[in-house]
Amino acid sequence: AALIKSVCKTKALHQVVRCYSSSVPTTKLFIDGKFVESKTSEWLDIHNPATNEVIGRVPKATQEEMLAAVDSCSRAYHSWSETSILSRQQIFLRFQQLIKENLRELAKLITLEQGKTLADAEGDVFRGLQVVEHACSVTSLMLGETLPSITKDMDIHAYRLPLGVCAGITPFNFPAMIPLWMFPMGMVCGNTYLLKPSERVPGCAMLLAKMLQDAGAPDGTLNIIHGQHDAVNFICDHPAIKAISFVGSNQAGEYIYKRGCKNGKRVQSNMGAKNHGVVMPDANKENTLNQLVGAAFGAAGQRCMALSTAILVGEACSWLPELVERAKALRVNAGDQPGVDVGPLISPQAKARVESLIQSGVNEGATLLLDGRNVQVKGYENGNFVGPTILSKVTPQMKCYTEEIFGPVLVVMEADSLDEAIGIVNKNPYGNGTAIFTTNGATARKYMHEVDVGQVGVNVPIPVPLPMFSFTGSRASFRGDTNFYGKQGIQFYTQIKTVTSQWKAEDATLKSPAVTMPT
Ligand code: NAD
DSSP: OHHHHHTOSOHHHHHHHEEOSSSSOEEOEEETTEEEOOOOSOEEEEEOTTTOOEEEEEEOOOHHHHHHHHHHHHHHHHHHHHSOHHHHHHHHHHHHHHHHHTHHHHHHHHHHHHOOOHHHHHHHHHHHHHHHHHHTTHHHHTOOEEEEEEETTEEEEEEEEEOSEEEEEOOSSOTTHHHHHHHHHHHHTTOEEEEEOOTTSOHHHHHHHHHHHHTTOOTTSEEEOOOSHHHHHHHHHOTTEEEEEEESOHHHHHHHHHHHHHTTOEEEEEOOOOOEEEEOTTSOHHHHHHHHHHHHHGGGGOSTTOOOEEEEEGGGGGGHHHHHHHHHTSOBOOTTSTTOOBOOOSOHHHHHHHHHHHHHHHHTTOEEEEOOTTOOOTTOTTSOOOOOEEEESOOTTSHHHHSOOOSSEEEEEEESSHHHHHHHHHHSSEESEEEEEOSOHHHHHHHHHHOOOSEEEESOSSOOOOTTSOBOOEETTEESSSOBSHHHHHHHTEEEEEEEEEOOOGGGOOSSOOOSOOO
16 A cells, blocks of 8 residues: 555545555545445456566446446436537546646556556556547537538538447556547547446556546546456446447457447457568668667567567668667666666566467577566566567467567568568558658658558657547457547547528428428
């Protein structure tokens, strides 16, 4: 308890969202504007990934609690959707200010629960904050359309209106950014929102809920439940929930997409990835190697946009020794330690999985140029650390290539030409992100046009668009029709109502019933 309280200068916030009556603090639920202790008998431990010490517990919400949360969303919907758009905008303007003021405190909590470095955790909050800022443009984003005089005295208006209760289910790797992709966009459009954060990192979402309440969001407009499969099934099945936003693994995402759609809901599902960085021999070597190493090993590779596969083309294959040297120089340590580059993985299970995928590469004939297994971190001997690892001579059939590793492991392939590299990328089932490194405009243009991936970087290793655009992963990385945030996010959280109206002058009154189809 002391450890958790010490991470935050705004201790009052922590005391609202957690209960400190037992030896390990418990995470509360947020139901109908109140932070309440769950009555469940089932709890999950939250660990500090750098030490594996238990730092808190999170409840598996009971059926009754989940029903209370969704009922609260339903009750709040009418008045929230009727609240003026300017008032909703003002609440989110205050919310973004509170996030800015507490950015460092949120980041400290992310490092504690998730493990990433403090600087990276600040980036996590910042990229979410940008979505909140974007949501504040709702007065432009939600504009409808009109066409006057479609016939005599008749006009058509199209309004964008909210859907009702929407829900979000989030992963462990971005405890601030991904919840902030969801409820601010949904709520600013007039929907009420039920959030189920990752059970491994629930703290940040709870602090955000407190800030939103302090910004003036009425009771019931946001509710938060905790749990795993039962909570997910509840969201997929409850008839009051009209739309589900999911971000996480393919296993969960495919399941939620099918179950939610079967129940008549809109579902947008962002899932796993295998992102390729294609390195042309004409690239700026210094920049490319630094970008590649940063994007492969940053956040310990636990990013859906991590550049986890490098395809070296032609002469660029000779850059491998320098790539290895740069990766070797990265400092592995607990996320709050000075100078750290690579923090721990989320759990001992994740560490064991990553290590076994490294071994599978070796067994299948890849060359282990840098081995991060058995890395020792002084003072953090029980942490889930894996150091930067590089496997070369990887082929498309190897398990270390076919599976998303989600750890600090770069697999390296070689290609003789740009066409061969494009062929490799397009044969991979995932389409989340990719980057090409080149100084040749024609090469870059060919790549961006021919590669079948949703987010393409040209000399930009992690091409996640700013929120005025959308997060456009494709193929096996996405299910649904409309992406997160940007214009597509507004589209996801709204429906269109068209009104056709005729105001005739009195002397134009119909003389008889119009029985034919109006044209
Ligand atoms: P995860 O799928 O294990 O968990 C995500 C959420 O789904 C959690 O809230 C969890 O409680 C729930 N869940 C987990 N397993 C479930 C199941 N079998 N059935 C129903 N619900 C289930 O994902 P994670 O490990 O937290 O996150 C890592 C994954 O998320 C990686 O695959 C990563 O690529 C992906 N991700 C994708 C994006 C993107 O935008 N494409 C962004 C971040 C992370």
